[in-house]
Amino acid sequence: MGQTRPRRKVHARRAAMFPGPTGRLRYDPRRAPNGMLKQARRAPTPTLQAPLYVVENPKFYILCVLEGDTAGDNTALSAARALADVTYAPAKGAVVSVAATPIDALDNRGADRTLTLARAPAGAFAAEHMATSLTVALHSLPARHVVFSDTSTMRDVAARVAAQLGERPAFGVHAFDGDRCIRSGFGSTKDIKATIPTVLSVDDGAAKPVRGQRFEARCIAIDLPSQNMPSCIMDLGAEAVPANHVALEEAPLILAAGAGIDAWDAFADVAEHLNATQAGSRVVCDNGSLPRDRQVGASGRLVTADCYIALGISGALQHLQGIEDCGRVIAVNTDPAAPILKRADLAIIGDANAILKAAAHKLEEA
Amino acid sequence: MSLRVVTLVSEGFHPETQRPRRADCDARALDMALQLPGARVSALHAGDPASPALRDYLGMGLTDLTVLEVARECDVGAALIDYLANEKPDVILAGQQADQSETGGFLPYKIAQELRYLLLPMACSMQIDGDAVEILQARPKGKRRRLKAALPAVITVSPAAPAPRQVAFAKQRRGHIDAKKVSAHDQSAPLTIAPAKRRPKGARRVDADLSPEERLKAVAEMAGKQGEVLSGLSPEDAADKLLTYLTSNGFITPTSPQATEKDNH
Numbered sequence: 001m002g003q004t005r006p007r008r009k010v011h012a013r014r015a016a017m018f019p020g021p022t023g024r025l026r027y028d029p030r031r032a033p034n035g036m037l038k039q040a041r042r043a044p045t046p047t048l049q050a051p052l053y054v055v056e057n058p059k060f061y062i063l064c065v066l067e068g069d070t071a072g073d074n075t076a077l078s079a080a081r082a083l084a085d086v087t088y089a090p091a092k093g094a095v096v097s098v099a100a101t102p103i104d105a106l107d108n109r110g111a112d113r114t115l116t117l118a119r120a121p122a123g124a125f126a127a128e129h130m131a132t133s134l135t136v137a138l139h140s141l142p143a144r145h146v147v148f149s150d151t152s153t154m155r156d157v158a159a160r161v162a163a164q165l166g167e168r169p170a171f172g173v174h175a176f177d178g179d180r181c182i183r184s185g186f187g188s189t190k191d192i193k194a195t196i197p198t199v200l201s202v203d204d205g206a207a208k209p210v211r212g213q214r215f216e217a218r219c220i221a222i223d224l225p226s227q228n229m230p231s232c233i234m235d236l237g238a239e240a241v242p243a244n245h246v247a248l249e250e251a252p253l254i255l256a257a258g259a260g261i262d263a264w265d266a267f268a269d270v271a272e273h274l275n276a277t278q279a280g281s282r283v284v285c286d287n288g289s290l291p292r293d294r295q296v297g298a299s300g301r302l303v304t305a306d307c308y309i310a311l312g313i314s315g316a317l318q319h320l321q322g323i324e325d326c327g328r329v330i331a332v333n334t335d336p337a338a339p340i341l342k343r344a345d346l347a348i349i350g351d352a353n354a355i356l357k358a359a360a361h362k363l364e365e366a
Numbered sequence: 367m368s369l370r371v372v373t374l375v376s377e378g379f380h381p382e383t384q385r386p387r388r389a390d391c392d393a394r395a396l397d398m399a400l401q402l403p404g405a406r407v408s409a410l411h412a413g414d415p416a417s418p419a420l421r422d423y424l425g426m427g428l429t430d431l432t433v434l435e436v437a438r439e440c441d442v443g444a445a446l447i448d449y450l451a452n453e454k455p456d457v458i459l460a461g462q463q464a465d466q467s468e469t470g471g472f473l474p475y476k477i478a479q480e481l482r483y484l485l486l487p488m489a490c491s492m493q494i495d496g497d498a499v500e501i502l503q504a505r506p507k508g509k510r511r512r513l514k515a516a517l518p519a520v521i522t523v524s525p526a527a528p529a530p531r532q533v534a535f536a537k538q539r540r541g542h543i544d545a546k547k548v549s550a551h552d553q554s555a556p557l558t559i560a561p562a563k564r565r566p567k568g569a570r571r572v573d574a575d576l577s578p579e580e581r582l583k584a585v586a587e588m589a590g591k592q593g594e595v596l597s598g599l600s601p602e603d604a605a606d607k608l609l610t611y612l613t614s615n616g617f618i619t620p621t622s623p624q625a626t627e628k629d630n631h
Contacts (some may be wrong), residue, residue: 019580042434046460117547125513129486152506159472163479171470174565184562185468187381192468193558199584205565232484236512239502245528246508253617277508306507307617309608330611332604336597346611348604 017262048153050214055112058094061143064111065154066099067135071150074109075204080147081110082176082207088144092152095101096141096220100130110210114217115141125233127153131160139166140222148201156202162199169199174206243277248301251277256296259283260312260334266356267311271365279303279312297322317339369405369478369494372453374412374446374474375431377419377428381465386424391461393530395523397613398492399459405494408432410449412442414544424541425533433545440550441474448548457499458520462488471522478520486513490522
């Protein structure tokens with residue numbers, strides 16, 4: 001009888017694992033043996049206040065135009081920060097956040113200075129007004145770059161500013177490389193590298209998010225002749241369009257039917273009451289119950305709705321590909337093993353037809 | 367005097383096969399122009415007159431198409447501006463972005479600035495009302511907004527505009543391409559163009575410089591919480607749960623479902 005190897009302590013080892021840079025669990029034998037995660041849970045590190053970064057006399061300014069929605073704004077701020085801190089180092093520049101309305105918590109998102117432009121007067125087109133006041137602001141605050149996030153609204157403002165300055169902009173910049181920037185063009189088939197222009201809009205991932213530092217976010221004021229700026233485009237306000245006249249790709253709320261649906265009247269009623277866009281799986285469109293341009297999936301439309309309600313859809317792989325970019329998914333199905341239930345944020349096991357009729361009844365009453 | 371409309375058209379490419387065809391947004395713009403009552407519509411392209419894609423626009427019902435002959439490495443913007451400054455149309459229509467755009471839709475803005483026209487962006491429908499134009503602007507998430515401006519104006523057409531009419535083969539053959547020689551301007555900006563690299567989709571990475579606790583938190587957030595599964599409910603209760611979920615997450619408003627159209631401007 002030889003000597004036996006001591007039994008590996010599987011549970012202790014698993015407890016000592018921690019998520020690595022890609023999110024996978026890793027084990028580092030050099031770390032504390034009795035479990036990092038447990039230790040972390042027992043004694044949370046005291047939250048220290050992040051150090052304050054102060055720029056007293058900036059050598060240059062980077063303007064960062066904010067829309068007021070957090071995700072796009074953070075992209076623009078982190079890119080502006082990268083330009084100020086990395087591209088022109090060791091010269092110290094300041095990031096000036098510019099917006100039409102005051103925005104909160106700019107100090108830990110990377111703004112050294114903040115500038116609030118006057119709101120567009122009622123009935124004027126906001127993008128045109130903002131572009132004109134930005135161009136005026138650039139006369140008294142000469143900035144090296146004006147950074148926008150790459151949303152359709154901001155691209156419109158950016159293009160107007162660039163046209164007024166007589167410069168070529170770069171839209172959809174996704175990386176910086178020294179004093180040059182990389183953007184995709186020619187229908188996303190090519191990467192174009194060029195000198196960083198004055199006006200640019202940045203895509204997600206162009207720069208790392210700002211973290212672990214606080215910034216001054218000091219308010220600055222510039223005299224803007226805001227009152228007598230001629231705005232020539234009139235904004236007559238939002239217009240409601242029936243949800244079913246909107247293409248599936250841009251619909252925010254989709255009510256989708258699968259092979260399990262035959263209560264089409266209730267389906268149409270519910271869609272109308274919820275102001276949801278109607279859609280269907282391949283089977284439904286093949287049957288002719290819904291037109292072909294309402295098909296969701298790999299061979300139909302790829303949708304990006306905030307909420308997708310799948311009724312009587314089992315969730316074939318091709319269908320799940322179509323709803324990959326949806327925010328929330330609600331699934332109603334009789335089969336508790338249907339693949340769509342794994343993707344769903346709310347899954348209801350039951351007959352979708354009966355539920356549709358009940359919902360139509362409830363919505364009618366309300 | 368009838369309304370003079372010039373549509374700027376470009377060479378399009380099929381996104382999968384890269385075959386030349388009409389550009390999607392430009393075709394929508396031309397269709398929109400052809401539907402304007404009493405308008406004199408012409409189409410303008412700057413580039414190679416022999417491009418097979420241009421015949422598709424003729425197939426939509428035009429008798430002729432003007433092409434400014436500009437070499438590939440030259441600036442099409444300057445050539446178009448020179449031509450349009452002479453022509454002075456009332457409306458210039460263009461697709462929001464060409465299929466093979468290098469600048470990402472900047473050209474209409476440059477033209478509008480140089481000619482001192484107003485620019486109405488992302489139209490999905492338009493009406494001419496005397497000497498003013500009204501458009502329905504397509505905004506993200508299926509929202510729409512109405513804009514109005516005095517003529518002359520440049521209007522860019524969004525991909526949300528109605529699908530363009532089909533191309534008729536006989537008209538495509540019969541149409542005439544009118545090539546005009548123009549003095550060329552060299553493009554000044556030095557660009558390095560390389561095939562696009564694949565980029566990782568979305569921000570699904572956890573930063574390496576975080577502490578283990580922070581990483582754990584980030585990973586937990588990334589994975590998302592397990593979805594709720596409800597079974598054995600009566601249809602009424604299930605419908606109730608469904609509507610409550612929609613209301614509590616703000617996808618619909620409880621009082622009037624139509625109010626989801628509310629706008630932040």
